[in-house]
Amino acid sequence: MPALRLRISIDVAGIRARFARERPPVLDEEWDEPAYVGERIDAYRAALRVLSRDAAGPAIEAVFAADATAGDRVVVIAADSGDEAAPAVSAQAIAAALRPVTDDAGGWRRHLRPAYFERHRAWRRETGSPIAH
Numbered sequence: 001m002p003a004l005r006l007r008i009s010i011d012v013a014g015i016r017a018r019f020a021r022e023r024p025p026v027l028d029e030e031w032d033e034p035a036y037v038g039e040r041i042d043a044y045r046a047a048l049r050v051l052s053r054d055a056a057g058p059a060i061e062a063v064f065a066a067d068a069t070a071g072d073r074v075v076v077i078a079a080d081s082g083d084e085a086a087p088a089v090s091a092q093a094i095a096a097a098l099r100p101v102t103d104d105a106g107g108w109r110r111h112l113r114p115a116y117f118e119r120h121r122a123w124r125r126e127t128g129s130p131i132a133h
Helices: 013-019 033-052 091-102 107-111 114-127
Strands: 004-011 060-068 073-079
Touching: 004 013, 004 033, 013 060, 033 060, 033 091, 033 107, 073 091
Parallel strands: 004 060
Antiparallel strands: 004 073
């Protein structure tokens, strides 16, 4: 059975664009982007592994890039085969398998570095509570 190929673009540009709206704004050095991207890739691979474990399903290969600007994007490239047979996995099945990963829109916050939290606490002391976001 041919391998189904996917291109998965992980949103880092959209997250960086949000940094200025955060209170206080996130500085580039206060976020561990490679760790975030690595975590997302691992989560996508785990979800795809479950999907391709089905005996009737094709092997699934994914190519990753960190370049999306409005949320992660998943694009089915093709099946690696000369025949025009439809892949055994539907776009809906792929979307359902990946939904827990794509729904984790705030996961980037897990990769804020300690310097951000120190600055955030200092900012809270200055502004008081509750914080107006």
